[in-house]
Amino acid sequence: MSDTAERVKKIVVEHLGVEPAKVTENAVFIDDLGADSLDIVELVMAFEEEFGVEIPDDAAEKITTVKDAITYIDEHTA
Amino acid sequence: MRRVVVTGLGLVTPVGADVETAWKNIIASKSGAATITRFDATDFQSNYACEVKAPDHEWGFDANKRVDHKIQRQVDPFIVYGIDAAGQALEDAGLTDMSEEERFRAGCSIGSGIGGLPGIESESLVLAAKGPKRVSPHFVHGRLINLISGQVSIKYGLMGPNHAVVTACSTGAHSIGDAARMIAMDDADVMLAGGAESTVCPIGIAGFGQARALSTGFRDDPTRASRPWDKDRDGFVMGEGAGVLVLEEYERAKARGAKIYAEVLGYGLSGDAYHVTAPHPEGSGAFRSMEMAVRKSGLALSDIDYINAHGTSTPLGDELELGAVRRLFGDALEGVSMSSTKSAIGHLLGGAGAVESIFCILAMRDGIVPPTLNLDNPSDNCVGVDLVPHVAKERKVKAVLNNSFGFGGTNASLVMRAI
Secondary structure: OOHHHHHHHHHHHHHHOOOHHHOOOOOEHHHHHOOOHHHHHHHHHHHHHHHOOOOOHHHHHHOOEHHHHHHHHHHHOO | OOOEEEEEEEEEEOOEOOHHHHHHHHHOOOOOEEEOOOOOOOOOOOOEEEOOOOOOOOOOOOHHHOOOHHHHHHOOHHHHHHHHHHHHHHHHHOOOOOOHHHHHOEEEEEEOOOOOHHHHHHHHHHHHHHOHHHOOOOOOOOOOOOHHHHHHHHHHOOOOOEEOOOOHHHHHHHHHHHHHHHHHOOOOOEEEEEEEEOOOOHHHHHHHHHOOOEOOOOOOOHHHOOOOOEOOOOOEOEEOEEEEEEEEEHHHHHHOOOOOOEEEEEEEEEEOOOOOOOOOOOOHHHHHHHHHHHHHHOOOHHHOOEEEOOOOOOHHHHHHHHHHHHHHHHHHHHHOEEEOOHHHHOEOHHHHHHHHHHHHHHHHHHOEEOOEOOOOOEOHHHOOOEOOEOOOEEOOOOEEEEEEEEOOOEEEEEEEEOO
């Protein structure tokens, strides 16, 4: 697992209080990890802080899985 | 009118995070006061409080027992305490598995005096330092006073009245009184009623300190600081925690064979119409609140065995309450024991009336009245009144009066009777 993936997973586990094993790359935040729309806003904020990226609202709306988050962050960090 | 009884209790306090631990410590004259651990309060007006203890403490509170990790992160501590105390009370009453039909008639009236002050403080600092896009999306609903009732209703599926009182330090008593009326008036059959508070944070201590309300002179031994009616008292000690009761319609409780702790018999309310923080100089509001509660209960003054006083350990308030009690009870005061459990757990503000009502109920259950700690030199007005100094006292307790008075000049009194 890449460094980005590890850090994303850690944030998801901490914020949603889910078992680390459930946070697979294909896990859907709302359907698989019990998040609601405000939890996703909070997760996006945490990703922005952790990785020093800005994730605009229209991009954030497309982030529905753990993998979406990792891909976006990898594409927008040096 | 339908009769209302108490069938479940839940407590989170600075001397124990469940009913039996807290009560055992109260009766054993233990104090929850200590130097503040949440933040460095060295340079504050007061550096001590009665905090709910960490999970590794003998009397500690483990939020993980009843509150999801995710919710713990999103909401202020007063909500976490309230959810836990409500869960304890429902479990105690054996009502965690009600049918949908029953849950339509079961509601919540759990308030708070101030609400999520620590979170308002910390998110304001985030806003100032990092801007609006870094403020938590859970900021608002993690701080709102009615969100104990909201969270509890969601967790347990309670679809009856969803209410939250906000009357400063009278909140807990008003919550119980209002909820009892909802049952009496047939709005609900079961109500979770109580209050919670957690304002041991820099802005909370600074604010009450500036209002000249806090005890400041006992940095060397905070356990001596809360001393209602004592000559050396110098303000209240901030406490935190929650108390929640299950109130239930009597016939329903009897039919299901519930354990019935007490009947809520009388509820009195009044306003001082005098000053925002100072009590009325003749204790007029306190007097009328108590008088109404006793009158509505149908009991005689001589039936009251124990008064759990508001007794915050402030120079003015303690004397005025005692004076009002004297005037109301007259000769009947001879048979009454009166104490302030704030001497042990501090002032739980919006949680106080509910926590203290639970102590009243336990006093009836066990035939023992809790002590007023640190009452070394009672003030001159105390002569002839049994204020239960230092140690608990075994005695018959069949009926109780509980007082709560709050900023804004709001007063509430409850009369309960063993059943």
